[in-house]
Amino acid sequence: MSLGSRRYATALLEIAKENNILDEMYQELEMVVGELTKEKKMWQLMTSAQVQKEEKEEILQKIFEKRIHNFLYSFLMVLLKKNRFFELELIFLAFKESYLSEKNILEASVLSAIKLTDEHMQKVQEQLEKRTRKKVIIKNIIEESILGGLVIYIGEQVIDGSVRNQLNVLRSNLQNIGLEETEVIK
Incomplete structure (x- = not known):
């Protein structure tokens, strides 16, 4: 992530906090990014150097001006003006x-x-919230290769309770004590 991106994000966050619209700003920014990026052609149009800024401003005005907070709309215009x-x-x-x-x-x-x-x-959410003392939002991803159990990615931490990992640990332990690999643990 670029330093510029972080600076713009921090500025927008501070404006939202100062005006007590942090939740609204987050939801609206998520919606704007989602709508602009879901159609590849729209995103290409909005980020193309070949398209005039005025045309991009007109597109944003038609789509978002009446749907989002004025601070966010102005922020989008600043991004356009600053390329x-x-x-x-x-x-x-x-x-x-x-x-x-x-x-x-x-x-x-x-x-x-x-x-x-x-x-x-x-149950997983409750355990993670208890462990981290924070609210946790979880997303379930199906990954058949783990065979069973769970692998949890939370922040910088990985909790690997998968059957695949347990088999790998078993294989490693058996190799460490000099046993040959068998078909069962390959």
């Missing part, structure tokens, strides 16, 4: 990181071989 609109996705990622930190929230990816039930997801 920094191409950094919008990175700005959002930096904003999101700061927003989640400000709100004492962590995001976690929970890999499992099969889709977890809502009950299992809630």
Whole structure:
């Protein structure tokens, strides 16, 4: 992430905090980035040096002026004027990181071989919140190669309770004591 992206994100975050619209700003910025990037042609148009700034301003005005807070709309116009609109996705990622930190929230990816039930997801979430003392938002990702168990990515931490990892540890332990690999643990 570029230093410029972080600076823009920090400026927007400070404006949102000062005006007590932090949650609104996050939701609206997420929506804007989502809408502009879901259509590849739209994103290419908005980030192309070949398209005039006036045309880009007109597009933003038609799509967002009445749907988002004036501060965010003005911020988007500043990015256009400063030829920094191409950094919008990175700005959002930096904003999101700061927003989640400000709100004492962590995001976690929970890999499992099969889709977890809502009950299992809630139990995992409760355990992670207890362990981190923060609110945790979890996302379940299906990864059949882990065979069973869970692999959890939360912040900089990885908790690997997968069957695949347990087999790898077993294989390593057996090799360390000099046993030959067998077909069972290959």
